[in-house]
Every structure is written in C-alpha cells, then in structure tokens.
Amino acid sequence: MQQLIEEPNVLYACPVCRVPLYLQQSGKSFACQNQHNFDLAKEGYLNLLPVQDRHSKEPGDSKQMMIARREFLEAGFYEPMGKAVAMMVDAGITEGQGMRLLDLGCGEGYYSRIMARYCNHSEQIAFHGIDIAKFAIAAAAKKQPNARFAVASSKRLPYPGEYFDFVLRVFAPSDDDELRRVLKPSGYFLTVTPGPRHLWQLKEFIYSEVKEHASENPVPQGFEQSAAQRISYKITPNSRQRIALLQMTPFAWQANESIRQAISSVADFEIETDFILTLSVKTAVV
Numbered sequence: 001m002q003q004l005i006e007e008p009n010v011l012y013a014c015p016v017c018r019v020p021l022y023l024q025q026s027g028k029s030f031a032c033q034n035q036h037n038f039d040l041a042k043e044g045y046l047n048l049l050p051v052q053d054r055h056s057k058e059p060g061d062s063k064q065m066m067i068a069r070r071e072f073l074e075a076g077f078y079e080p081m082g083k084a085v086a087m088m089v090d091a092g093i094t095e096g097q098g099m100r101l102l103d104l105g106c107g108e109g110y111y112s113r114i115m116a117r118y119c120n121h122s123e124q125i126a127f128h129g130i131d132i133a134k135f136a137i138a139a140a141a142k143k144q145p146n147a148r149f150a151v152a153s154s155k156r157l158p159y160p161g162e163y164f165d166f167v168l169r170v171f172a173p174s175d176d177d178e179l180r181r182v183l184k185p186s187g188y189f190l191t192v193t194p195g196p197r198h199l200w201q202l203k204e205f206i207y208s209e210v211k212e213h214a215s216e217n218p219v220p221q222g223f224e225q226s227a228a229q230r231i232s233y234k235i236t237p238n239s240r241q242r243i244a245l246l247q248m249t250p251f252a253w254q255a256n257e258s259i260r261q262a263i264s265s266v267a268d269f270e271i272e273t274d275f276i277l278t279l280s281v282k283t284a285v286v
C-alpha cells in the first residue's frame with residue numbers, strides 16, 4: 001500500500017466561519033472555536049457540509065448513481081484518460097517535495113486511486129477529495145484510507161487559503177473564487193471536460209439530431225493555460241455497463257424505458273469517448 005507523506009500541520013477551515021478546525025479530544029469530531037462541530041464518520045471521512053447547505057436530504061449524486069459509476073469506472077473504460085491525468089499531475093510534482101492535491105467533486109474517488117497507482121511520485125502526494133454526496137465520499141474513504149475525504153460543497157471549500165498545490169476537476173462543478181482562494185500561487189488546476197464527440201453513439205439513441213458537445217472554457221480568470229490534450233478512443237461496454245454509463249450522464253433522465261431497452265439490446269455497440277484535459281496555472285489573485 002502506498003505511503004502517505006507526513007502532513008503534520010493538516011488543517012481544515014470551518015465551513016461556516018472559516019477559522020481553523022481542531023480535532024477534539026475524543027478523536028471523533030472536529031470543532032472550531034465558535035463551537036461548530038463536525039463528526040468523523042466510521043469510514044474516516046469528515047462531514048463538513050453545514051446543515052444550512054444541505055438543500056436536500058441527499059445532495060449530489062444518488063447512491064444508485066454512485067454504484068453505477070463505480071462499476072463502470074472499475075471496469076477500466078476511462079483508465080486511458082486517467083493515466084493521461086496522472087501524467088499531467090506528474091508534471092506538477094517537484095521531486096523530493098510533498099504536494100497537496102484536491103479532487104473537486106471526486107465522486108467515489110476513482111481518480112485519486114488512479115493517481116496513487118500511476119503517478120511516478122505518488123508517495124509525495126497527499127490526496128484530498130470533496131464531494132457533496134455522502135454515499136460517494138463514504139465509498140471513496142473506504143477504498144483509500146490514507147487519503148482524506150470530506151463531504152463538502154465546491155462553493156464553500158473547508159480549507160484555509162493557499163492550501164493546495166494542485167486541484168483536479170473531472171466532470172464536476174466548481175466555483176472560480178473558491179478555486180483561486182485554496183490554490184497556492186503558481187498552483188495547478190487540471191480539468192477534464194467532454195470533447196465534442198463524447199458518447200456520440202449513446203446520444204444517438206436519445207436525440208433525433210445529435211449535436212456536438214459545446215466547448216466549455218476550462219481556464220478561470222486569474223489562470224493561464226499551460227497544457228491541453230484531447231483524448232479519444234472507442235469503448236465496447238456490455239449491456240449492463242452501457243446502462244451504468246448512461247446513468248453517469250446528464251442526459252440519463254431523457255432516456256425512457258424503451259430507449260434503455262434499445263441501448264442494452266443492440267449488438268456490438270461501440271461508443272466514442274472524447275475528453276479534453278486542460279492544465280492551467282494560477283497567475284494572479286483577482
């Protein structure tokens with residue numbers, strides 16, 4: 001098992017009032033000086049989502065979506081993209097120096113595990129991940145006990161300013177102000193966004209006229225692009241995996257039962273993947 005670098009001064013900031021959070025004597029919760037309390041779950045993650053930010057009982061992806069995502073990802077279909085992400089993260093590591101990395105909207109933690117496996121110097125990386133979905137974070141923490149996962153919103157990150165060297169965001173939302181706040185000067189931000197033809201053949205089952213995915217601008221204000229890569233390849237998931245993949249997409253809700261039937265029963269179904277990896281570096285405080 002991979003060794004975690006020492007992080008003696010690991011700190012969270014209270015998501016309510018932003019002052020430091022300290023581990024309490026019981027070892028089971030963190031609290032700030034203003035008595036905001038957050039429990040450590042048995043899986044080792046911290047729930048740092050303040051009650052007022054829990055707009056629904058189950059914010060973020062549902063348990064069913066999380067299970068589908070894990071099943072699909074663990075089958076390796078996105079591993080080539082994951083390896084390319086690891087190579088870009090490697091480029092941000094200075095040999096012999098520790099690095100704190102945050103996976104924003106990390107889901108069930110697939111990319112932290114991929115980086116622990118494929119980064120050249122993964123022993124130098126302290127992995128952190130946040131997601132608003134509790135089930136996903138519990139699943140991530142269970143699989144990677146030496147990483148630090150927290151239930152939190154990207155809109156209010158529970159970390160002090162300039163805490164991270166590297167922030168990763170794969171198909172998840174983020175908040176530009178918070179991103180700039182938690183990244184160190186010259187810190188890196190790596191995004192994975194869908195390329196124009198991502199999952200084209202799956203979309204053909206849903207839309208009468210499939211349109212290319214509109215390109216997003218993955219470089220926030222105060223950042224400069226330092227590298228970009230487009231990765232596309234074909235995958236052939238089986239019937240069950242196709243439905244799991246569908247569940248991961250924003251267009252899943254448009255697929256009724258007969259569309260799902262058609263997707264799972266078609267023979268020899270090849271689907272294009274298309275990913276855009278964009279690495280940018282923080283240049284200024286805006």
Ligand SMILES: C[S@@+](CC[C@H](N)C(=O)[O-])C[C@H]1O[C@@H](n2cnc3c(N)ncnc32)[C@H](O)[C@@H]1O
Pocket residue numbers: 059060061069104105106107108110130131132133136152153154155169170171172173248
């Ligand atoms: C499409 S999934 C991607 C998950 C993961 N990055 C992956 O690729 O496997 C989007 C994730 O963002 C999370 N999410 C949605 N809104 C969020 C927010 N405001 N803060 C943190 N996470 C959020 C969802 O719960 C979900 O796990």
Ligand SMILES: [Zn+2]
Pocket residue numbers: 014015016017018019032033034035036
């Ligand atoms: Zn507080």
